[in-house]
Amino acid sequence: MKAAHLLSLAFPLLVSASLWDQEILSPPAMSQDPHQDSVFTPVTTSKPSLTDLLTIESSASIYFSYARETEFSKEFSVVDNQLTLLVPTNKAIMALSRKPHQGPETVEPETEMSEQQYDEQSRRNVEHWVAAHVIPSRISLSDVPVTYNTLLDDKSITFMPVAGGRKDSPDWSRVTLQNGIHIIEMKEGENGVIYMIDGTINPQ
Numbered sequence: 001m002k003a004a005h006l007l008s009l010a011f012p013l014l015v016s017a018s019l020w021d022q023e024i025l026s027p028p029a030m031s032q033d034p035h036q037d038s039v040f041t042p043v044t045t046s047k048p049s050l051t052d053l054l055t056i057e058s059s060a061s062i063y064f065s066y067a068r069e070t071e072f073s074k075e076f077s078v079v080d081n082q083l084t085l086l087v088p089t090n091k092a093i094m095a096l097s098r099k100p101h102q103g104p105e106t107v108e109p110e111t112e113m114s115e116q117q118y119d120e121q122s123r124r125n126v127e128h129w130v131a132a133h134v135i136p137s138r139i140s141l142s143d144v145p146v147t148y149n150t151l152l153d154d155k156s157i158t159f160m161p162v163a164g165g166r167k168d169s170p171d172w173s174r175v176t177l178q179n180g181i182h183i184i185e186m187k188e189g190e191n192g193v194i195y196m197i198d199g200t201i202n203p204q
Contacts (some may be wrong), residue, residue: 083192084135100129141171
């Protein structure tokens with residue numbers, strides 16, 4: 001009888017001790033971070049930009065060097081733009097008797113210029129030359145002859161069919177530009193197309 005009485009007195013104490021141990025030993029609840037389950041997803045595009053393509057194309061390094069001196073080059077990275085670049089190879093530019101910054105040869109004798117005047121003239125020559133190689137849209141060469149305006153005022157490019165071109169070959173391989181210039185390669189970017197050409201466009 002006494003044992004039963006003692007157990008009845010000790011039972012509440014044992015229960016309290018057990019609950020106290022659970023409070024001490026149980027780990028604290030983790031706070032829920034609203035950003036914990038969020039996953040960073042980088043914005044990616046399926047294709048490189050025109051700038052990216054020009055950067056890695058070693059045979060276009062001279063053209064890209066001239067283009068970076070102008071405001072036009074900023075448009076080469078804008079994804080919302082759609083441009084067509086007619087990019088001369090390094091070999092084609094090196095073959096020029098007068099380089100793009102020198103401008104076209106004139107019949108009038110060249111007058112002496114100050115350094116500032118020379119730099120300004122060279123800048124304009126480069127801008128005109130680069131602009132003559134940029135068409136402000138994607139173009140189609142499936143139905144030629146066809147003419148497109150360039151970024152240079154009053155300058156357009158006419159694409160003519162090549163006689164005897166294979167019909168199963170790409171459209172760009174079956175056309176010529178002014179003075180028999182050929183497209184030798186095509187590279188497509190997110191914001192336009194690059195046509196590598198084996199000659200240069202005369203800005204005049």
